[in-house]
Amino acid sequence: MTGWRARLLFFLALLLGWQALYSLHLWPPYLFPSSWSVASSLGLGFADGSFPLAILVSLRRILIGYAISLVVGVPLGLLIGRVRLLQETLGTVILGLQALPSICWLPLAILWFGLSERAILFVVVMGAVLSICLSAVDGVRNTPPLYLRAARTMGAEGWPLYWRVILPAALPALITGMKLGWSFAWRSLMAGELLYVSLGLGQLLTLGRELNDMGRVMAVMLVIVVLGLIVDRLLFAPAERLVRERWGLNLGS
Amino acid sequence: MNPKLEVVGIRKVFATPRRTTQALGGVTFNVEAGEFVCVLGPSGCGKTTLLNVIAGLERPTQGEVRMDGAPVLAPGRERVVIFQEAALFPWLTVRSNVEFGLRLLSLSPRERARRVEEYLQLVGMRGFERVYIHEISGGMKQRVALARALALNPQVLLMDEPFAALDAQSRDTLHAELQSIWAQTGTTILFVTHNVREALVLGTRVLLMSARPGQIKHEYPVRIPRPRHIEDYALVDAAQEVLADLREEVLRAEEEAGYDRLAR
Numbered sequence: 001m002t003g004w005r006a007r008l009l010f011f012l013a014l015l016l017g018w019q020a021l022y023s024l025h026l027w028p029p030y031l032f033p034s035s036w037s038v039a040s041s042l043g044l045g046f047a048d049g050s051f052p053l054a055i056l057v058s059l060r061r062i063l064i065g066y067a068i069s070l071v072v073g074v075p076l077g078l079l080i081g082r083v084r085l086l087q088e089t090l091g092t093v094i095l096g097l098q099a100l101p102s103i104c105w106l107p108l109a110i111l112w113f114g115l116s117e118r119a120i121l122f123v124v125v126m127g128a129v130l131s132i133c134l135s136a137v138d139g140v141r142n143t144p145p146l147y148l149r150a151a152r153t154m155g156a157e158g159w160p161l162y163w164r165v166i167l168p169a170a171l172p173a174l175i176t177g178m179k180l181g182w183s184f185a186w187r188s189l190m191a192g193e194l195l196y197v198s199l200g201l202g203q204l205l206t207l208g209r210e211l212n213d214m215g216r217v218m219a220v221m222l223v224i225v226v227l228g229l230i231v232d233r234l235l236f237a238p239a240e241r242l243v244r245e246r247w248g249l250n251l252g253s
Numbered sequence: 254m255n256p257k258l259e260v261v262g263i264r265k266v267f268a269t270p271r272r273t274t275q276a277l278g279g280v281t282f283n284v285e286a287g288e289f290v291c292v293l294g295p296s297g298c299g300k301t302t303l304l305n306v307i308a309g310l311e312r313p314t315q316g317e318v319r320m321d322g323a324p325v326l327a328p329g330r331e332r333v334v335i336f337q338e339a340a341l342f343p344w345l346t347v348r349s350n351v352e353f354g355l356r357l358l359s360l361s362p363r364e365r366a367r368r369v370e371e372y373l374q375l376v377g378m379r380g381f382e383r384v385y386i387h388e389i390s391g392g393m394k395q396r397v398a399l400a401r402a403l404a405l406n407p408q409v410l411l412m413d414e415p416f417a418a419l420d421a422q423s424r425d426t427l428h429a430e431l432q433s434i435w436a437q438t439g440t441t442i443l444f445v446t447h448n449v450r451e452a453l454v455l456g457t458r459v460l461l462m463s464a465r466p467g468q469i470k471h472e473y474p475v476r477i478p479r480p481r482h483i484e485d486y487a488l489v490d491a492a493q494e495v496l497a498d499l500r501e502e503v504l505r506a507e508e509e510a511g512y513d514r515l516a517r
C-alpha cells in the first residue's frame with residue numbers, strides 16, 4: 001500500500017507544483033493553462049458530448065485498423081517466418097518499410113483514398129501491421145530447437161509440427177508484437193487525425209489550438225493518455241503476465 | 254534375427270569454413286532387444302551427437318544405423334528421445350504433454366486417456382494432470398517426459414543424460430524408478446551419461462567412449478543384481494576399474510582441448 005500512497009502523494013505534489021507555477025504568471029494562460037481550466041474543459045467536453053463523440057470515433061477507427069492489421073500481419077508473419085524465400089524477399093521489404101514512420105503514408109493515402117475514413121485507416125494499418133508481422137516472423141524463427149527436436153522424435157512433422165509446436169512457442173513474441181502494434185496504431189491514428197479535419201480526438205486537439213484554448217488541448221491529451229493506459233492495463237498486461245508465467249520466462253532453455 | 258539396433262561405423266564430421274571437427278570416428282555396436290545399454294564418455298566426446306544420429310535427428314557423415322535391420326533415415330516415434338532438459342511444452346498441462354505424441358496417432362479418445370493415465374501412474378505423476386510445467390520440479394519434469402515417451406510404446410528409448418541437471422536425491426529416486434520401469438515394460442534403452450556410477454546402476458552393459466573423435470573403447474557387462482543403488486559396494490568396486498579407463502579419456506580430451514587452444 002505504500003506504493004499507492006507514494007504515488008498519490010507524488011501526483012498531488014505535481015498538481016500543486018503546476019498550480020504554483022501557474023500562479024507566478026510567467027506565461028499567459030493561453031500558453032500555460034491552470035490545472036483548473038484543464039479540469040473544467042474536461043468536464044465541459046464530457047457534458048456537451050464532444051469528448052465522448054470524439055472518443056467513439058477514434059476508438060472505432062483504431063479497432064477497425066488494428067483488426068485489419070492483425071488479420072493481415074499475423075498470418076503474413078507466420079508464413080514469412082517459415083518460408084525462406086519469402087523471408088529473403090518480402091521480409092526484407094517489410095523490415096525496410098518499418099523504418100518509415102507511418103504518418104509518411106498520409107500524402108499517398110489522401111491521393112489514393114481522398115480525405116476519407118479509408119485514408120486514415122490506411123495510415124493506422126501501415127503503422128501497426130509491419131511490427132505485428134515482424135514479431136510473428138521472429139516468434140516463428142526463434143522456436144527453441146529443443147522443442148522441435150522433441151516433437152520430431154515423437155513423430156510430429158509438417159503441419160502438426162507447425163500448428164502444435166511452432167505456433168504456441170511463438171505466442172509470447174506474438175503478444176509482444178500485438179502490444180507494440182497497438183501503440184503504433186494509436187500513434188498513427190492521432191497523427192493522422194491531427195493533420196486533417198476528421199472528427200476524433202486528434203481533431204479536438206487541432207480545434208483547441210485554433211481557439212487558443214490550451215485547457216482544452218491538455219484535457220484531450222489527458223483523455224488520450226488515459227485511453228492508452230486502460231487498453232494496456234486491461235488487455236495486454238494480463239495476457240502478457242499469463243504467457244510470461246506459463247512459458248516460465250525461460251524461452252531459451 | 255537382427256539385433257534391435259545396429260550402429261555401424263558411424264563417423265560424424267562438423268565442418269565450418271574455419272575448421273572441421275571430427276566428433277565421431279567410427280562407432281560400431283549392437284543393442285539387443287530388451288537390453289539397457291549405457292554409453293559412457295567424457296564430456297565433448299560426441300555422445301549426444303551419437304544419440305542424435307541414432308534418433309535420426311542428425312545424418313551421419315558415414316556409416317549407418319539400422320533398427321530391426323532397416324536403415325534409420327529420419328526421426329520417428331519408435332525411437333523416442335529424452336533430453337537433458339525435459340523439453341516439455343510449457344503451454345500444455347502435464348496431461349496434454351503426455352498426450353502430445355498420442356494425438357498424432359489415430360487413437361480413440363478413450364484409448365488416449367487410458368494410456369495417459371497408465372503412464373502417469375507408471376512414473377508416479379497421477380494427480381498432476383492439470384498442472385502446468387512451470388509448476389513442477391526438475392525431477393517431476395523428467396518423469397513426465399518419461400511418461401510422454403513411454404506412452405508411444407517406443408521400440409527403443411534414447412536417453413541423453415536425462416538426470417544430469419537434477420539434485421542427487423531426485424536422481425537416486427529416478428534411478429530406482431527407471432530400473433523398475435525398464436523391468437516392467439521391457440523397452441530397449443540406450444542411455445548416454447558421463448557418470449560412471451550412473452552407468453553401472455542402470456545398464457546391463459556399459460560402453461566406454463573415447464575422447465574426440467569418439468569411438469567405443471571398451472565394453473563392460475554389468476552383472477550386479479538389481480535393484481542397484483549408486484552406493485552399493487559391488488558397484489563402487491566395479492566403478493574403480495571403469496573410472497581408471499574413463500580418466501584416461503578425460504585427460505586426453507583435455508589435452509586435445511589444450512592443443513586446440515594453442516592451434517587457434
